[in-house]
Amino acid sequence: MKAVFGLGNPGRKYALTRHNVGFSVIDLYRKTKRLRRPGRIQHQCIVYRRGNLLLGKPMTYMNESGSAVAGVLRKHRIAPSDALIIYDDLDLLAGRIKILAAGGPGSHKGMKSVVESLGTDAIPRLKIGIETEGRQVPGEHFVLKPFSKDEWLRVLPSIERAVEAVGAFAEEDIQAVMTRFNRRDEAGC
Numbered sequence: 558m559k560a561v562f563g564l565g566n567p568g569r570k571y572a573l574t575r576h577n578v579g580f581s582v583i584d585l586y587r588k589t590k591r592l593r594r595p596g597r598i599q600h601q602c603i604v605y606r607r608g609n610l611l612l613g614k615p616m617t618y619m620n621e622s623g624s625a626v627a628g629v630l631r632k633h634r635i636a637p638s639d640a641l642i643i644y645d646d647l648d649l650l651a652g653r654i655k656i657l658a659a660g661g662p663g664s665h666k667g668m669k670s671v672v673e674s675l676g677t678d679a680i681p682r683l684k685i686g687i688e689t690e691g692r693q694v695p696g697e698h699f700v701l702k703p704f705s706k707d708e709w710l711r712v713l714p715s716i717e718r719a720v721e722a723v724g725a726f727a728e729e730d731i732q733a734v735m736t737r738f739n740r741r742d743e744a745g746c
Contacts, residue, residue: 560611560635561586561723562602562626564644564667566701567616575687576619576700578712579643582685582719583612589720600628610727611635619667623674630675637680641726642671643719647696649686652711654718656683656738658731664696681731683722685715 563579571577586592587605596603598616602625605612611633615625630640638658644667649655659679662668672678689708692699704712718738725734 558609560640562613562642564622566619573703574701578645578685580614581716582643583614586720586723601625602629622667623670626671627674637675637677642682645687646684647688650688651686652715653686654715656735
């Protein structure tokens with residue numbers, strides 16, 4: 558069994574913000590696969606199931622995502638290396654994705670919470686770029702704002718690629734997924 562968690566903030570106020578692209582990937586994956594069954598609340602996380610794949614949306618706020626992720630992984634006896642965390646990244650330009658098998662959380666507080674709660678940084682992650690050139694707003698405010706129409710047009714293809722990557726992750730190991738999608742992203746496809 559594997560698990561994929563999209564990080565974000567709960568509530569309507571944050572629904573279409575840059576910080577919630579992880580939620581957007583989970584929602585689009587469910588729509589694409591026609592998963593209509595409601596999720597179940599487990600350890601402060603809405604969990605959906607598709608065969609041997611769990612899809613999670615932590616209902617804690619972003620900075621406390623780790624407790625929900627760790628709780629679901631423990632409950633289902635899933636190793637961190639068999640989980641994928643999806644979140645926004647200010648170090649990548651909007652429209653880009655990057656998949657890593659492990660690594661530190663960088664400046665992302667949600668990922669920092671996940672790494673601390675799991676006690677390891679050996680957890681795969683898929684980062685979705687949200688940075689815009691010439692941004693004047695500090696990062697902590699920028700991530701909580703909705704995308705402009707032009708930004709959304711650049712980000713939507715990366716969310717769609719992330720959905721494809723989730724499907725690949727369900728069937729393949731992380732190295733194969735990285736090879737396939739990181740190369741594809743570098744080529745600008």
